[in-house]
Amino acid sequence: MPDDPPFWKTKTLDAMTAAEWESLCDGCGRCCLHKLREDETDRLHHTEVACRLLDSGTARCTDYANRKRRVPDCIRLTAKRLRDIDWLPPTCAYRLLAEGRDLPFWHPLISGDPDSVVRAGVSVRGRVVNEREAGATEDHIVTWPGSWPRRAGTRPAVGSLQGSKP
Numbered sequence: 001m002p003d004d005p006p007f008w009k010t011k012t013l014d015a016m017t018a019a020e021w022e023s024l025c026d027g028c029g030r031c032c033l034h035k036l037r038e039d040e041t042d043r044l045h046h047t048e049v050a051c052r053l054l055d056s057g058t059a060r061c062t063d064y065a066n067r068k069r070r071v072p073d074c075i076r077l078t079a080k081r082l083r084d085i086d087w088l089p090p091t092c093a094y095r096l097l098a099e100g101r102d103l104p105f106w107h108p109l110i111s112g113d114p115d116s117v118v119r120a121g122v123s124v125r126g127r128v129v130n131e132r133e134a135g136a137t138e139d140h141i142v143t144w145p146g147s148w149p150r151r152a153g154t155r156p157a158v159g160s161l162q163g164s165k166p
Contacts, residue, residue, distance in 0.1 A: 024094055026107050026108055027123070028091065028092075029124035031077075035047065048145070049140045056126060090148045091122050096155075099158060101158055106119065122152050
C-alpha cells in the first residue's frame with residue numbers, strides 16, 4: 001500500500017533484511033576515512049585519509065564484495081556491532097536510526113536521488129586523500145567528517161521513529 005510507512009520507521013535495525021540494511025547506507029564514504037584515537041585520553045580524531053579501496057570521485061568502495069579480504073581491518077557493520085561503535089559520523093543513517101532519529105531529507109531513500117548526499121555537503125567526494133598517497137595520517141586530521149554539515153539542515157529530532165531501536 002502506498003500509505004504504509006517506510007521500513008526504517010517500522011522495523012528495528014536487527015529485523016531488517018539484508019537489502020533494507022544495505023539501502024540505509026547513503027554512500028557518503030565518511031565511515032571509510034581513517035580515524036585516530038589517542039591512547040592516553042581515548043579522544044577520537046577524524047582524518048581526510050581514505051581507505052585505499054575508496055574511489056574519491058564517487059565516494060564508493062571499489063571492491064565492496066571483497067573489502068574484508070582486501071582490507072582486514074574493515075568493519076562489517078551490523079546492528080549488534082553498532083552498539084559498540086562510537087566513530088560513525090553524526091549523519092550516518094545507521095547511527096541516526098539507532099539513536100531513535102529519522103532519516104534526513106537528503107538521504108537517497110527520502111530524496112530518491114543519490115546525489116542529494118553530495119549537494120547536502122555530506123559526501124566525501126572530492127575531499128579526501130588516498131591512504132597510499134597521504135604520508136603520515138596524523139598530518140591529515142580534520143573535523144568535518146565528525147560534524148553535521150550546515151547544508152544538510154538540522155539533525156532529525158530524537159523520538160521521531162517508532163521501531164528504530166537496535
